[in-house]
Amino acid sequence: xxxxxxKANKAVTNGEIxxxxxxxxxGRLDLLCRCVNSAFFLSxxxxxxxxxxxxxxxxxxxxxALKFVGSELKxxxxxxxxxxxxxxxxxxxxxxxxxxxxTSGIYSSKREFRDIISEKKSEGKRIFYLHxxxxxxxxxEFKDDEDFLFVLGDxxxxxxxxxxxxxxxxxxxxxxxxxxxxxxxxxxxxxxILDRLK
Amino acid sequence: xxxxxxKANKAVTNGEIxxxxxxxxxGRLDLLCRCVNSAFFLSxxxxxxxxxxxxxxxxxxxxxALKFVGSELKxxxxxxxxxxxxxxxxxxxxxxxxxxxxTSGIYSSKREFRDIISEKKSEGKRIFYLHxxxxxxxxxEFKDDEDFLFVLGDxxxxxxxxxxxxxxxxxxxxxxxxxxxxxxxxxxxxxxILDRLK
Numbered sequence: 075x076x077x078x079x080x081k082a083n084k085a086v087t088n089g090e091i092x093x094x095x096x097x098x099x100x101g102r103l104d105l106l107c108r109c110v111n112s113a114f115f116l117s118x119x120x121x122x123x124x125x126x127x128x129x130x131x132x133x134x135x136x137x138x139a140l141k142f143v144g145s146e147l148k149x150x151x152x153x154x155x156x157x158x159x160x161x162x163x164x165x166x167x168x169x170x171x172x173x174x175x176x177t178s179g180i181y182s183s184k185r186e187f188r189d190i191i192s193e194k195k196s197e198g199k200r201i202f203y204l205h206x207x208x209x210x211x212x213x214x215e216f217k218d219d220e221d222f223l224f225v226l227g228d229x230x231x232x233x234x235x236x237x238x239x240x241x242x243x244x245x246x247x248x249x250x251x252x253x254x255x256x257x258x259x260x261x262x263x264x265x266x267i268l269d270r271l272k
Numbered sequence: 273x274x275x276x277x278x279k280a281n282k283a284v285t286n287g288e289i290x291x292x293x294x295x296x297x298x299g300r301l302d303l304l305c306r307c308v309n310s311a312f313f314l315s316x317x318x319x320x321x322x323x324x325x326x327x328x329x330x331x332x333x334x335x336x337a338l339k340f341v342g343s344e345l346k347x348x349x350x351x352x353x354x355x356x357x358x359x360x361x362x363x364x365x366x367x368x369x370x371x372x373x374x375t376s377g378i379y380s381s382k383r384e385f386r387d388i389i390s391e392k393k394s395e396g397k398r399i400f401y402l403h404x405x406x407x408x409x410x411x412x413e414f415k416d417d418e419d420f421l422f423v424l425g426d427x428x429x430x431x432x433x434x435x436x437x438x439x440x441x442x443x444x445x446x447x448x449x450x451x452x453x454x455x456x457x458x459x460x461x462x463x464x465i466l467d468r469l470k
Contacts, residue, residue, distance in 0.1 A: 093292075094291075094353065096351055096353070097349055097350075097351050097354070104350065104351035104352070104353075105350075108306070108309070108350075111306070112457070115454060116451055116452060116453060116454070117427060117452040117453055117454050118427070118452065119451075119452070151295055152295075152302065152303075152306075152454070153294055153295050153302035153352060154302070154351060154352045154353070155292065155294070155302075155352070155353070156295070229315060229316070250464065251464055251467050251468065252467055252468065252470060253314055253317075253467050254314060254315040254316065254317070255314060255315055256313060256314070256315050256350070259310070259460045262457045262460040262461065263460065263461070263464055266448065266449055266461055269449050269450055269451050270449065270450065272450060
């Protein structure tokens with residue numbers, strides 16, 4: 075199982091989403107939509123072995139965590155507008171401690187970025203933090219039967235405190251490229267590394 | 273210099289683009305927009321060493337070729353809607369034999385998919401055709417100072433005739449993944465291979 079989590083510092087936390095302005099008034103929701111695309115969409119198929127989390131810290135009601143479960147997703151198309159419509163439905167629900175399903179395979183809850191990561195660590199997942207200054211890809215070995223969580227930042231980054239948290243947790247800091255890449259592009263690269271192990 | 277070209281079998285060939293329905297009535301224009309995103313956008317930067325071509329064969333006026341020149345692009349944002357607005361402006365112009373600029377770095381002309389590929393071949397570029405059944409990535413060697421053209425298909429593919437054309441031209445058929453990927457995801461993988469040569 076491959077899981078990804080992004081800290082979306084500015085992404086909106088209610089359903090008031092202007093579909094004509096995903097980057098601005100919705101707090102870079104366009105990037106989140108593209109992350110969902112990258113996480114799940116293959117040509118004529120979907121990745122059923124993947125889960126994607128976004129934890130939104132934008133106004134008016136942070137945090138709201140969203141969970142997308144590949145094995146359960148239905149009717150979502152790969153374009154940003156379609157994905158944004160599903161996110162809107164999820165954010166229209168009042169988030170509570172428990173995961174609540176809005177449409178098939180899409181859940182929301184009131185929970186922090188770190189709490190989800192800690193949970194994955196306690197489930198025994200190998201935690202990677204993707205960062206420009208991490209050790210190069212070539213220095214790591216991946217096994218096909220391992221369970222992974224990959225931690226991603228948005229255009230702002232996850233911040234010093236969360237970086238320290240990840241270091242204390244024993245997360246492996248990995249760099250996929252000598253250039254600074256968007257989170258959605260990193261997801262594509264991670265999938266490809268793991269696909270080619272098979 | 274890295275160049276990419278996609279044959280967009282169904283993509284619209286005039287400016288009548290419904291921004292609320294890029295996948296349907298505009299002939300998978302969402303995919304084209306994401307290809308432009310993948311070709312040029314870095315986190316807080318753009319790839320100035322890249323050119324992307326799309327040759328649209330949808331109605332009402334095929335073919336129309338679009339050219340995006342990284343070193344000249346201005347004001348384009350990475351989201352699909354923003355990119356679609358620039359494509360709309362380019363497609364509103366009557367296309368002729370010569371490349372006509374609509375906005376900075378974006379050009380259109382009346383020209384066939386094969387003609388552009390032949391032109392690149394005669395300029396001495398190394399031509400790759402990305403395909404699930406190509407030889408695996410590991411079998412190829414890339415050099416940082418080479419000039420490349422990567423040929424991509426959409427959800428329909430480029431068709432038998434164009435495949436034969438590429439074979440006769442001596443294009444190298446390469447597979448990036450054991451899974452069938454979207455063209456925009458392939459662009460990310462190609463960039464990463466070349467970035468890591470540096």
